[in-house]
Amino acid sequence: MMVKLPSIWTRAARASRGPAPEHSRAEIAAAAVALADASGLAAVTMRSAAAAIGTAPASLYRYVATRDELVELMADQVYGEYRYAAPEPGRPLASLLRLAHQGRAIYHRHPWLLDIPATGSLPGPNAVAFIEQALAALTGTDLTGPARLETVGLFSGVVRLFAETEISQRRGGRDTAQWQGSLAGYLLGIAADGQHPHLAAALAGQPASDPVPPQALFDRVLTRILTGLLPGR
Numbered sequence: 273m274m275v276k277l278p279s280i281w282t283r284a285a286r287a288s289r290g291p292a293p294e295h296s297r298a299e300i301a302a303a304a305v306a307l308a309d310a311s312g313l314a315a316v317t318m319r320s321a322a323a324a325i326g327t328a329p330a331s332l333y334r335y336v337a338t339r340d341e342l343v344e345l346m347a348d349q350v351y352g353e354y355r356y357a358a359p360e361p362g363r364p365l366a367s368l369l370r371l372a373h374q375g376r377a378i379y380h381r382h383p384w385l386l387d388i389p390a391t392g393s394l395p396g397p398n399a400v401a402f403i404e405q406a407l408a409a410l411t412g413t414d415l416t417g418p419a420r421l422e423t424v425g426l427f428s429g430v431v432r433l434f435a436e437t438e439i440s441q442r443r444g445g446r447d448t449a450q451w452q453g454s455l456a457g458y459l460l461g462i463a464a465d466g467q468h469p470h471l472a473a474a475l476a477g478q479p480a481s482d483p484v485p486p487q488a489l490f491d492r493v494l495t496r497i498l499t500g501l502l503p504g505r
Contacts, residue, residue: 279344280341285297298349300342301345301348304349305349307324309381316346344394351398351399353381354375356405359405361411364498371402371427372431376490379431379435379436386436407421410424415502427498430497434490459475460475
């Protein structure tokens with residue numbers, strides 16, 4: 273049974289009758305994004321968003337019915353920050369890595385995105401454009417349609433998880449490279465007792481004083497995962 277989710281994307285931006293709206297969804301979303309960038313997602317309320325565009329809270333309900341709808345607008349607004357190049361024929365890995373780099377940067381510019389559940393709402397037009405571009409990168413692979421959609425979902429989830437780890441460390445006042453070094457040193461000490469041979473083998477050749485730079489680690493992890501997901505690459 274298909275369940276229809278409540279969403280701002282399932283209704284028109286304006287009524288077919290009546291006066292033209294004074295504000296657009298894009299204007300409202302941009303104002304709310306600025307609030308969240310400055311003070312976090314919790315700072316975005318119907319009242320604060322209304323004040324940001326210079327209207328009364330009651331007037332904002334002409335455009336968004338709930339705060340959840342406002343958050344939907346915000347999430348799609350930042351999806352509009354992607355810049356797309358034509359996918360390279362026969363090189364899905366390179367095309368997806370370009371998208372991954374942009375996605376990681378978007379999370380770092382707007383860390384409040386991590387406070388929005390990854391599932392449970394419908395994608396807006398900018399998010400659909402991203403899905404279309406990611407699927408275009410898979411043109412020419414042997415993946416079925418459902419497998420391509422699954423690949424895009426897994427790919428997006430890994431980018432989000434990686435960014436979440438980095439941002440959590442930053443919020444905790446930790447440098448990612450320093451944390452890697454501390455963790456490696458700690459685990460090397462444990463492995464030295466001889467009771468964890470598999471851990472010792474995995475750590476062999478990984479000196480604690482030489483952590484992998486975050487960008488290089490990101491590329492390496494994404495490449496390994498995508499290599500497994502893309503038949504023949």
